[in-house]
Amino acid sequence: MPRPGPRISALVVARNEQSRLPACLATLAAADEVVVVLDRSTDASAEIARAHGARLLEGGWELEGERRNAGIAACTGDWILEVDADERVPPALWAEIRRVAAASPHAFHRVRIDNYVGDRLILHGWGGSFGTTLKPILFRRGAKRWRGQRVHPGLDWTGTEGERITAQGIRHELDRDISDMLRRLDKYSSAKAADMLAAGRIGSLPDNLRRCVSRWIKCYVGRKGYKEGGWGLLIALCAGLFPLLSHLKARLEPERHRPNPRG
Template sequence: MAKLTAIVCVQNQETILDACLKKLSFCDEVVVVADRCTDRSQEIARRHGAVVIDGIFPLESQRKLAGVEAASSQWILEVEPDDLIDAAVAWEIRAAIQMRPVGDWYDLPIDNYVGETLVREGWAGALSARREARLFKRGLKAWEPRRLNAPYVLAGAPGGSLKGAIRRVVGRDVGGLMERLHRLTGLAAEDLADAGRAKGLVSSLLAAAATFIAAYVVRRGFREGRLGFLVAGLSAMFPVLSQMRAAEVVQARKAAVAAEETRAARPRNVVGLGR
């Protein structure tokens, strides 16, 4: 019988972790990677019987790899702390890996909710995805070193897409969606600063306009009413805010280096020995 390990990476997300882990009882094992958590995330994970990996993992790729290395199963299910795996999807996942799998990895659709409202259309940029390769055999997925939305490569044969969708609560309400935008742009800013890709305001505004059109028109966000407009607007704000915050990160790093150089250049007081 094929074994399945769910991997959940958290960063001080105790408010949503309990609901996520309750939905993972169909897995043979759950591994929670706690990155610099100072809340009750580890306690909640252990209460659910999860294997807890506690440490410092600045990059998303580091967290994912730590989870895979700790897993003891052949199959891995990647789960975000704001994901909920309902019973019908859980059954389909188990069936996919037990009944003569046709591939080595599978895509899972994602249904994005704001509170209790399903927002199907209009997702673009980094706020959330509509589909991701979340179910795969151990050792076949590798992530690039990034803090946010780390690109990945998959080896082996694709098995297609499952029908059931992960239920992702991207925000408890509009305020929660704004909090998500703030958190994600902070991570994106660090990535941009690391790569030296901070751009000017004009380039950011052009990217914002293109993202809004993609979200609201091409991906049919207009069908979702006011929430569709909000999602398109926040998606458009993402590149602008990320670039502005990246500039702040670069300046802060330069200031820190300058302060360290000043401190190192100061003459040290030498206390002589008196006669």
């Protein structure tokens, strides 16, 4: 039976996420449509998506922005909720999403993100391109477009931002442990180095040293990472190191990170 109000598509963009995808898709049953984009996946993700009744789009995209735009274009709902395979949408949040979508005159809304490392909820200290507690992931079809970058691509919007959905949040199983967090830092900084080389702008060492320090202060002090003890210190260090590592990889190892002509 059709649900009252506007149709909502849930969009998941993933690559080889067979261990996380089932739990994610199980929390998207309240959507009117589920679209899964698989980028060069070689595991059982496609079979898992089909088993959950999702529409599947498979392909290969060098840039994160391109693959996400392909997923948005495949959605048919009036509104789109864009989540990652490591995110879970609880029932109470679905009720808030439907309430907002039914009444909103705006183009998009930010949703609260609850970040977990293992079983530990970490509320403070996120930022500096290493984590966020709010994301603009609920939007009208046609309102959102990602830019062509490999990591944390920018966004272009058509329309205005509405109220933030903060009474309920998405459970984001961001990292399994400290080693997983450090692997993410390595992956992100390599992708950012490729973006910098592609743009022909890698910046200077002094500028990126200043960014390293300012991001550490912003996360640990401004975003109250100190309230999380050692975890807040670690997150602030990773956030600070991200631009510095990206610069050093692009500067010292350009042959390892320079994108091919297609990407």
